[in-house]
Amino acid sequence: MFKRLDESPLQTVTVVINGRSVAVPQGESVAAAVLAENIGYSRTTPIKQQPRAPFCMMGVCFDCLMVIDGIPNQQACMVQVRDGMRIERQHGSGV
Amino acid sequence: MKDHYQLVIIGAGPAGLAAATIAADHGVEVALLDEQPAPGGQIFRAIEAAPVERAEKLGPEYRRGAKLVTAFRDSSARYFPDTQVWSLSAHREIGVIHQQQARMITAEQVLIANGAFERPVPFPGWTLPGVINAGAGQILFKGSGIVPSDGVVLAGSGPLLLLLAWQYLRAGVKVKAVLDTISRVNYIKALPKLPGALLVHHHITQGLRYQQTLKLAGVELHNGIRDLQAHGKKSLESISYRHKGSKHRLKTDSLMIHFGIIPNIHLSQAAGCAHFWHKRQQCWRPELDKWGGSSIEGILIAGDGGGIGGARTAEHAGRIAAFRVLHNLEILNQQEVNHEAKQDRKWMKADLRIRPFLEKLFRIPDSMLKVPHDNAIVCRCEEVTAGEIRSAIAAGHSDSNQVKFLTRCGMGPCQGRQCSQAVAHIVADKTSIPLQQSMQFRIRPPLKPLTLGQLANLYPDETE
Ligand SMILES: Cc1cc2nc3c(=O)[nH]c(=O)nc-3n(C[C@H](O)[C@H](O)[C@H](O)COP(=O)(O)OP(=O)(O)OC[C@H]3O[C@@H](n4cnc5c(N)ncnc54)[C@H](O)[C@@H]3O)c2cc1C
Ligand code: FES
DSSP, X not given: OXXXXXXXXXXXXXXXXXXXXXXXXXXXXXHHHHHHTTOSOSEEOTTTOOEEOOOSXXXXXXXXXXXXXXXXXXXXXXXXXXXXXXXXXXXXXXX | OOSEEEEEEEOOSHHHHHHHHHHHHTTOOEEEEOSSSSSSTTTTTTTTTSOHHHHXXXXXXXXXXXXXXXXXXXXXXXEEOSOEEEEEOTTOEEEEEETTEEEEEEEEEEEEOOOEEEOOOOOTTXXXXXXXXXXXXXXXXXXXXXXXXXXXXXEEESHHHHHHHHHHHHTTOOEEEEEEOOOHHHHHHHXXXXXXXXXXXXXXXXXXXXXXXXXXXXXXXXXXXXXXXXXXXXXXXXXXXXXTTEEEEEEOSOEEEEEOEEEOOHHHHHHTOOEEEETTTTEEEEOOOTTSBOSSTTEEEOGGGGSOOOHHHHHHHHHXXXXXXXXXXXXXXXXXXXXXXXXXHHHHHHHHTTHHHHHHHTOOOHHHHTOOOTTSEEETTTTEEHHHHHHHHHTTOOSHHHHHHHHOTTOSTTTTTTXXXXXXXXXXXXXXXXXXXXXXXXOOSOSSOOOHHHHHHHSHHHHO
């Protein structure tokens, strides 16, 4: 599980993660926002339906694929949060 | 963004920033592209945005980055953040995604400064949520001030492991244990390299300081651990490992692993640059001349993408490559660039003295690289296990590309970035074809996923 350090407050935007509204710092990656929410897993695999979560945070592993604003297969670690963004777990191939 | 630049640099880490600054200061029209939202690369990630108290916890080495970034910001180099490079050809055509649009640009000279990523070493349970790379943990810390809430176990090997443990301690995170695969043999083999390493004592003293701080804080530090495994149903619940002959189990919901870093060679492979297997660094790297020139004219490589040398070396290599570019563009003559590059060469040579020592000390055991457990998932995307790969080899498929074809290993969205090394090790182990002769997966652009819309925009005339 993760937590945020107690730091001087930053500007935030509001995103919806799996139906829940949360305020997250502007400029943060979707994957970071999702990990800080401790939702357990962010996708299931297409073949064996295994739970997965972001692993590398730098765009190389593709384990962070999520549905962002309705579009599947987005690399959550490479996308920045935007106000009003809807972020959902991806089940299987997402299509 | 224009369609053509004299110099395009891919990557805004120490190498790319230093190169861009030098080239721009000599009047070259430079475009620096990076997929991150801000300059700094991996080591100086979020250096401009991180709140003071976070930068303080990350330590003095991190804060050094501010100078490099400021010099770059003050230069005339054009900077394009949030810009992914998804292809590079031998003719220096560069495929980029910029502001959601895919497009091609060209350059007279291309400098690849795309850095490294953490070496993937598969073991049972490494795909469970709760297991992440130590570098990923550090990205969360640097970029967002996000840290483990219920303690963390750090396992693997390499300087980054100790550094992160030290940084976590400063941030008040409970470090349950640091489990290092370094064995006595590593120490013995590294010893002859120590005198050279001591010449760059700041690295050694730093490492010792980290260790001492951790010990004083009562963190469990174990060397020579083997047989690391992660357990849990839906996410990580515990880990197990062997140490001094006996098996241990530890409860934790967070495991961060690190097995050193390896050059990111997808772009140089796509362009067709020559590569070789580097025994000491246990990875493939591009063949480079002493200016960072690759086997293809007009394509240069600097920093960790050209071989692991660390941040300071990356900065020097970036400047040296920039001087070569100035020569290639006929802005400076040979004598002038020889002279200009002298100081950087000297410092780089000194800085690199630490490497032979580090490479011996933090060498990852071959027994781990060939993934001994049949049930360990090797291909995270297509969920192919080590056992399935070995079966394919036993059935007569004797190189990586044949294994890929048969098992789908490496055919998923990561394009083999996470499994190609392990597959090569398994193939070498089972076929006794030496690694240096073994074939790597063939690389085909796009290296980053493009949507159909982006592809259509790329060739507007043909789709009209
Ligand atoms: C996750 C991680 C954390 C690290 N942390 C530390 C640390 O704390 N201390 C330390 O001493 N060393 C650290 N290292 C090692 C350190 O990063 C390097 O030694 C140093 O940063 C190398 O500099 P560079 O300029 O070669 O590459 P980097 O600093 O890695 O910069 C490469 C840049 O290229 C960009 N890039 C890569 N591919 C593309 C593409 N296709 N399109 C667009 N842009 C691209 C990346 O976004 C990145 O900004 C870390 C390495 C990793 C992988
Ligand atoms: S976490 Fe690895 S690609 Fe996003």
